[in-house]
Amino acid sequence: MKQKVLKKQQNSKKCLVCGLKNDLGLKASFYETDMNELIAIFNPLEEHQSYPGRLHGGIAGAILDETIGRAIMIQDDTIWGVTVELNIKYKKPIPLDEELRVVGRITKDSKRLFEGTGEILLPDGEIAATAWGKYMKMPIDKIADFNEDEQEWRIVSSKNEPTEIEV
Numbered sequence: 050m051k052q053k054v055l056k057k058q059q060n061s062k063k064c065l066v067c068g069l070k071n072d073l074g075l076k077a078s079f080y081e082t083d084m085n086e087l088i089a090i091f092n093p094l095e096e097h098q099s100y101p102g103r104l105h106g107g108i109a110g111a112i113l114d115e116t117i118g119r120a121i122m123i124q125d126d127t128i129w130g131v132t133v134e135l136n137i138k139y140k141k142p143i144p145l146d147e148e149l150r151v152v153g154r155i156t157k158d159s160k161r162l163f164e165g166t167g168e169i170l171l172p173d174g175e176i177a178a179t180a181w182g183k184y185m186k187m188p189i190d191k192i193a194d195f196n197e198d199e200q201e202w203r204i205v206s207s208k209n210e211p212t213e214i215e216v
């Protein structure tokens with residue numbers, strides 16, 4: 050099914066998942082869709098392997114964690130969360146050197162906590178890993194010394210941004 054992209058989210062400078070100036074990072078792009086889901090797109094590097102040719106499980110967890118944790122920003126981009134629980138099921142080996150899509154959504158939202166689920170999709174659309182996570186909402190200044198400009202927290206658009214994503 051194709052989802053229509055409504056908005057691209059911000060990237061950062063050094064985050065392992067979304068930092069554009071982290072040479073070993075995933076440099077993932079995040080897109081909010083008309084299905085109220087967040088889709089991450091990234092290309093794993095050789096440095097992200099566990100066994101040769103296979104994405105490291107911790108890296109798979111990192112992209113799932115951030116995709117779910119960012120999905121809350123679809124409704125309000127001032128809500129920040131820290132992960133308090135994360136459960137991952139690894140169903141298929143995840144290859145390197147291919148573009149991967151990760152889908153996340155919020156399943157529960159209360160005053161202090163939110164929960165969500167996500168999946169990593171293989172290039173043929175098969176589900177390779179699933180996750181459920183719980184996050185505690187926190188003001189950004191309680192999480193980090195946050196300076197938007199210094200952290201390069203901004204939407205970075207290229208010429209070839211997708212308008213629709215098949216999931």
Ligand SMILES: CCCCCCCCCCCCCCCC(=O)SCCNC(=O)CCNC(=O)[C@H](O)C(C)(C)COP(=O)(O)OP(=O)(O)OC[C@H]1O[C@@H](n2cnc3c(N)ncnc32)[C@H](O)[C@@H]1OP(=O)(O)O
Nearest residue numbers: 061064114115118119130131132133134185193195200202
């Ligand atoms: C800035 C530039 C951009 C940078 C780039 C950003 C990228 C954009 C990212 C966005 C997406 C994020 C996605 C990745 C997010 C991480 O990766 S965050 C990093 C990993 N997580 C952490 O570091 C969290 C570490 N844990 C902590 O800091 C502390 O445990 C917490 C969460 C602050 C809680 O501390 P605390 O308040 O001292 O804990 P505690 O008193 O035990 O609990 C407080 C209350 O919460 C409840 N609670 C605690 N844990 C739980 C639980 N698991 N379930 C239910 N209730 C719980 C307690 O029961 C308690 O309730 P009450 O008794 O008050 O009713």
